[in-house]
């Protein structure tokens with residue numbers, strides 16, 4: 001049984017990034033345990049002074065979940081030409097603990113444009129020595145236009161690309 005942790009960089013109710021992660025969940029084989037990480041809102045602002053072996057409880061919980069996981073999927077929008085602050089803040093808490101070292105990571109940036117956040121996250125994940133799987137990175141632009149009124153992805157190419165990302169990621173974990 002493999003375990004994947006999925007995180008949306010958008011906290012918005014009705015988020016397209018969250019919907020993408022739901023779609024990926026629907027495509028998984030039965031022997032994969034797929035867990036949404038919903039604790040982003042509870043992670044305190046990064047403070048190097050508190051970044052010890054006994055960090056704030058929400059950070060300890062995050063680190064434990066990620067250490068046990070076989071892979072990590074990040075799906076995020078871009079805000080103000082950058083990575084959403086809450087997501088970057090969370091990643092900052094993972095630097096000293098080496099939690100993501102060699103951990104297989106899939107990165108999907110789904111936004112209006114998104115290229116700045118995508119590039120920036122690749123740099124940050126590199127700094128964390130994560131094992132970003134080459135064929136499991138995807139930038140989806142004009143994301144809102146890829147959804148139908150029922151809240152499901154309607155764009156065939158996007159669906160195909162997402163299935164490709166998942167398939168490569170599953171092979172890597």
Ligand SMILES: Cc1cc2nc3c(=O)[nH]c(=O)nc-3n(C[C@H](O)[C@H](O)[C@H](O)COP(=O)(O)O)c2cc1C
Nearest residue numbers: 010012015016017077078079080081111112113114
């Ligand atoms: C404050 C704010 C800033 C934004 N800045 C950007 C931006 O710089 N680049 C971009 O591609 N999209 C930007 N967007 C648009 C988001 O990509 C779009 O709202 C996206 O759907 C958010 O993802 P979600 O549907 O998962 O919440 C911004 C949205 C907000 C609310």
